[in-house]
Amino acid sequence: MIKSIEKEISLDRRAFIKKVLGGTIAGSLLLVIPAGAMELEHIPEQIPGMRKEIGPFITGKKFAFIVDITRCIGCGSCCVADKNEYQVPDGNYRTWVERYVIDDKDNVYVDSPNGGLDGYQKPRKDLPYPVRDTFFVPKLCNMCEHPSCVQVCPVGATFQTDDGFVLIDDKRCVGCGYCVQACPYSVRFINPKTHTADKCTWCYHRVRKGLLPACVNVCPVQARKFGDLNDHESEVYKILHQPHVVSVLKPDMGNKPSLHYVGLRREVV
Amino acid sequence: MSPEHGAAVATALTNFVFPNDLHVHWSLMIVLYPYITGIVAGAFIVSSLYHVFHIESLKPVSRYALIFALAFLAFATAPLLIHLGHPERAMNMMLTPSPTSAMAGFGYIYSAYAVVLILEILFIYRPTLVALKQKSTGGMKFLYYLLTLGSDNLSPEALRVDHKITAFLAAIGIPMACTLHGYVGFIFGGVKANPMWATPLMPVIFLLSASVSGIAGIIFSYVLIKRYTGKSIDMDCIRTLIKFLWGCFILDFVFEMLELFSHAYMATHHWEALRDLYVGPLYWSFIVAQVGIFSVIPFIGLGILSLVKLSDKIVMKWGTILSFMILVQVLLMRWNVVIGGQLMSKSERGHAVFHPGWFTKEGIIVSIIIMILPIALLWLLSKVFPFWLDDDPAVERQSA
Numbered sequence: 001m002i003k004s005i006e007k008e009i010s011l012d013r014r015a016f017i018k019k020v021l022g023g024t025i026a027g028s029l030l031l032v033i034p035a036g037a038m039e040l041e042h043i044p045e046q047i048p049g050m051r052k053e054i055g056p057f058i059t060g061k062k063f064a065f066i067v068d069i070t071r072c073i074g075c076g077s078c079c080v081a082d083k084n085e086y087q088v089p090d091g092n093y094r095t096w097v098e099r100y101v102i103d104d105k106d107n108v109y110v111d112s113p114n115g116g117l118d119g120y121q122k123p124r125k126d127l128p129y130p131v132r133d134t135f136f137v138p139k140l141c142n143m144c145e146h147p148s149c150v151q152v153c154p155v156g157a158t159f160q161t162d163d164g165f166v167l168i169d170d171k172r173c174v175g176c177g178y179c180v181q182a183c184p185y186s187v188r189f190i191n192p193k194t195h196t197a198d199k200c201t202w203c204y205h206r207v208r209k210g211l212l213p214a215c216v217n218v219c220p221v222q223a224r225k226f227g228d229l230n231d232h233e234s235e236v237y238k239i240l241h242q243p244h245v246v247s248v249l250k251p252d253m254g255n256k257p258s259l260h261y262v263g264l265r266r267e268v269v
Numbered sequence: 270m271s272p273e274h275g276a277a278v279a280t281a282l283t284n285f286v287f288p289n290d291l292h293v294h295w296s297l298m299i300v301l302y303p304y305i306t307g308i309v310a311g312a313f314i315v316s317s318l319y320h321v322f323h324i325e326s327l328k329p330v331s332r333y334a335l336i337f338a339l340a341f342l343a344f345a346t347a348p349l350l351i352h353l354g355h356p357e358r359a360m361n362m363m364l365t366p367s368p369t370s371a372m373a374g375f376g377y378i379y380s381a382y383a384v385v386l387i388l389e390i391l392f393i394y395r396p397t398l399v400a401l402k403q404k405s406t407g408g409m410k411f412l413y414y415l416l417t418l419g420s421d422n423l424s425p426e427a428l429r430v431d432h433k434i435t436a437f438l439a440a441i442g443i444p445m446a447c448t449l450h451g452y453v454g455f456i457f458g459g460v461k462a463n464p465m466w467a468t469p470l471m472p473v474i475f476l477l478s479a480s481v482s483g484i485a486g487i488i489f490s491y492v493l494i495k496r497y498t499g500k501s502i503d504m505d506c507i508r509t510l511i512k513f514l515w516g517c518f519i520l521d522f523v524f525e526m527l528e529l530f531s532h533a534y535m536a537t538h539h540w541e542a543l544r545d546l547y548v549g550p551l552y553w554s555f556i557v558a559q560v561g562i563f564s565v566i567p568f569i570g571l572g573i574l575s576l577v578k579l580s581d582k583i584v585m586k587w588g589t590i591l592s593f594m595i596l597v598q599v600l601l602m603r604w605n606v607v608i609g610g611q612l613m614s615k616s617e618r619g620h621a622v623f624h625p626g627w628f629t630k631e632g633i634i635v636s637i638i639i640m641i642l643p644i645a646l647l648w649l650l651s652k653v654f655p656f657w658l659d660d661d662p663a664v665e666r667q668s669a
Contacts, residue, residue, distance in 0.1 A: 093288045110285035110618055139287075148462060154373040155361040174361060175354015177294040178372050184462035186287040186615045190294055195354030253461065269616050 040209055046217075048231060050210035058163040058208070062229040063258065064236045065202060065213075066246075067138050070263040071223035074099060074136035076119035078215035078224060083117065085203065085214040092189040094200040095140040095215055100267060103129040108267045137268050138224065140215070141166065141187045141200035142249060142257035149179035149188060149197075158197065164258060165204050170196040184253045202226065284619035293611045293623040298348035298631045301639055303453045303475060304482070304603045305345045310450040311483010312338035313386065313442055318513070320393075320439040326509040333656040334487050335390050340647035342383055347639055352631060371459045378452055382445045389438040391416060392431050394654055396423055396663040401655075404662060412653065450479040457606060464539035464617075465546070465610040470528045477521035478599050484514045485595035490647075492589045500657070504581045508574075511588050515571035518595065522564050525602065542617040550612050550620055555605045563598035567591045 045051055053059065074097055082088065082095045097116030101109040101124055109127060120136070147166045149158045157172035158179050173196035180188045180197065191198035203213035207226075211217070216224045227234035239262060240246060247264040248257040261268075312334045318324045319331035350356045363380075366373035391398075399421050402413035420427075454475025457466040488510050495502045532543055547555055570591045574584055612620045626632040655661050 091292070096288050098285075107283065108618075109283055110616070112285070112288055115288045151369045152371060152460075153367055154370040154375075155358070155365060156367040172358070172361065172365075173355065174358045176349075176352070176372065177354075178370070178456075180289075180294050181460050181611070182462055184615060186289045189289045189292065190354055269618065 043211065045210040046212045047207065047210050047226075047228065048233075049228075050207065053208075057161055060230060061163060063143075063164060063202070063207070064227065064229050064240065065140070065143065065259045066225040066236050066239055066262060067140075067259065068223045068225065068262040069135055069137055069265070069268075071221045072097065072136040072138055073221055073223075074116065074120035075220065076116045077218045077220060078138060079115055079117040081214040081218040082200070088198075089192050092191065092198070094187070094198070095138065098137045098139060098268075099124075100133075100135050100137060100265070101127065101131055102133040102267065103127055104132045105129050135263075135265065137261075138215075139185065139187065140259065141202065142185050142255065142259040143202060144255035144257050146255050148182040148184060148253075148255060149199075152178045152182040154178065165202065167201055167204060168197050168199065170194055170198075173197050184250050184255060185257075285616050286614035286619045286621050287616045290611075290614040290616065291621050293608060293621060295352070295607055295611060296623070296631045297625050297633065297636045298352040298639075300600075300603045300607045301348040301636055302345070302352075303450075303607070304600055305341050305348070305639075305643070306453050307450055307475065307479030307482045307599065307603075308486050309338045309342045309345060309382075309483070310446040310476075310479040311481065311485075312341070312487055313446040313483070314480055315484055315487050315510070315513075316389075317439045317443050317446075320435060321443060324509065326503075326505045329503040329506045329658065330487055330491055330510070332393060332654075332658075333491065334483075335386065335393065336650050336654050336656060337487060337490065337647060338483075339386055339390060340650055341643040342386060343646055344639060344643045345379065347642070348636075351635065351639075371456050374452065375456070378445075378449055382442075382449050385438055385442050385445055389435060389442060390654070391418070392435045392438065395420075395431055396428065397655060397661050399423055400662040416653070447476055451476045453479075457610070462615060463610050463613075464532075464537075465543060465613060466606070468528055468531070470524060470531075471606075474521065474524050474528060474602075477517060477524060478602055480517040481514060481521050481595050482599040484510055484517060485592040485599075488514065488592040489589055489596060492585060492592075494656070500659070502585060504584065507585060507588055511571060511584065511591075512575045514592065514595065515575045518568060518571060522568055525564075526560075539617065542613055542620075546609060546613045546620055550622060551605055551609045554601060555609065559598060559601040559605055563594050563601060567594045567598065570594075 049061075050058070053061075076097060079093075079095055079097060086094060088094055093115040095115075096112050097120075098110055098112045099116070099120050103109070107129065109124065111124070116136075116138075123134075143164060143166050145164070147158075147160060150160050150166060153159075153173075154176060155172055155174055157169045157174070158166065159169065160166050175190055175195045175197065177190055177197070180190060183199075188197055188199045190196070203211070203215075206213060213224075213226050216226045225235050225239070227236035229237050229240065231237060240260065245263055246260050248260055249264075249268070315327065316331050316334035316338070319327040350359060353359055362373055363376040366376070395417060398413050398417045402410055402417060402421070405413060451472040454472035457463075457475075458468060458471030460466045488507065491510075492502060492507070529547070532540055570587060573579075574587055574591070608623055612623060614620060625636075627634055629635075
């Protein structure tokens with residue numbers, strides 16, 4: 001009995017050493033071969049036609065982001081993906097998820113501890129009346145057609161690209177914080193590491209490579225959707241052109257966001 | 270549970286601040302920036318009351334007001350530079366400005382105003398500077414040579430030209446001073462995302478509060494300097510300044526209250542959040558301090574000093590105390606607008622808290638230093654530009 005166990009262990013040991021050697025060789029090869037190029041070739045294009053785009057701006061595309069409130073489960077995966085993608089300093093949020101709870105006396109309770117980064121794993125128990133409704137609202141940059149941040153930036157460091165993205169040139173930003181004040185949606189912050197303005201970019205660097213934004217990629221329930229409105233086969237086109245309950249945040253601000261919400265409730269600010 | 274108690278619990282629980290709104294980005298430095306700029310604009314207006322509108326009783330402070338404005342103007346950008354994340358890129362605002370930005374114009378307006386103020390001082394002081402150049406030796410002589418731009422010509426013809434230039438500069442200086450501070454108000458008033466700031470009254474309130482802070486600063490420092498140096502105080506001048514201070518403060522205080530009243534009366538969907546702000550985090554600094562103590566008392570006090578016949582001693586003593594209270598009132602107003610506006614989250618469901626640090630980059634110690642620097646510069650300038658006509662060698666020579 002003991003001998004058979006010893007034999008098993010020695011076999012395991014041999015297998016283990018083989019695996020370590022194999023891993024080392026494979027790892028060394030990965031270091032030699034340019035990894036980036038290889039990666040992109042092997043990842044299928046997630047936004048059709050994007051890899052044919054050349055030049056500084058994306059032409060012939062009009063991007064939209066849709067958040068489906070009726071789907072979001074408040075798991076916080078999007079927030080984790082975003083924080084990992086950009087190494088967002090603690091206490092600042094490029095995206096966050098809010099939890100709305102409405103009681104039977106129509107009181108609205110909202111919270112977003114740590115921006116929802118840890119996921120909403122337990123229900124709120126501090127409420128005085130029975131709960132009648134609850135839902136989650138993910139927030140991110142609204143990529144306004146008339147962005148207040150671009151309007152107020154004194155040096156043009158925040159700009160709107162021809163393809164509709166609102167981006168920040170951190171080599172030009174003076175860190176005055178005027179854009180932080182001007183954004184009606186509070187999606188901006190001054191990055192404590194770079195001392196410049198920072199915010200969600202809808203993962204512009206990924207989109208340029210034909211990949212979906214990180215948060216869209218990881219959402220387990222497809223509550224976050226991204227696509228080209230000029231592509232009539234895209235999901236975002238279909239949602240915005242079919243009879244859905246779709247709205248934007250703070251429409252009276254006049255900023256015309258490109259971020260749309262399916263099932264947006266009047267309680268949401 | 271009683272309904273009242275339930276409501277209280279509900280209010281406490283609904284305090285939701287957007288995660289990025291927990292941090293107050295514009296802190297003490299941005300409180301000081303409009304405060305200093307306002308003092309500059311207000312002091313210039315005092316000088317112009319004599320130079321343009323020929324209010325003769327203000328002659329004793331007409332030149333001092335200009336130097337006082339210059340001392341503060343020199344440090345108006347200091348808090349901004351300390352605040353910027355990248356001060357080394359500050360000049361980009363003037364080199365590559367974005368034309369749509371309400372902030373991008375500041376560099377130009379500030380610089381143009383600085384040029385007008387410096388030229389005004391050099392031309393008004395020219396006979397004095399020429400006389401001082403003749404009296405002085407060494408480095409001071411060279412300094413006066415530079416300040417007179419090398420010209421000793423004090424012929425009646427040359428002085429007439431000087432006078433025309435100073436009248437012109439003072440005349441364009443008034444709209445520029447108004448633009449400078451009205452514009453600073455617009456930097457806040459143009460932020461539509463902030464319901465507390467976004468009111469067309471904001472530039473008006475900023476401009477009026479600038480005027481009162483400038484006049485109050487002149488009264489307070491004039492009396493203090495004269496008392497300290499043991500020189501006589503021109504009571505006619507003080508009484509006139511108090512009347513102007515009262516007049517401007519009536520407008521200022523009324524507009525400040527009208528702004529609040531408009532918000533309350535219209536009671537749009539923003540009002541609930543604004544009201545919670547005023548009765549919550551701003552209760553002590555706004556309702557009690559700014560309005561209750563530092564507005565109501567000077568409002569009544571200045572009225573009494575202006576309307577009732579009182580002895581010189583009482584007018585001087587209370588004029589100085591009330592002027593100091595006005596200076597505090599304006600500082601409180603800047604705090605309540607700049608900090609208060611940011612405490613209300615754009616979620617309109619709650620407010621953040623803010624306590625300034627003592628030793629941080631934008632903290633209390635740095636703020637105190639920034640407020641001392643203009644006073645130190647004013648002392649240095651007094652060594653070059655005599656503030657008062659009775660110390661002026663040119664005046665002595667003319668009268669001799």
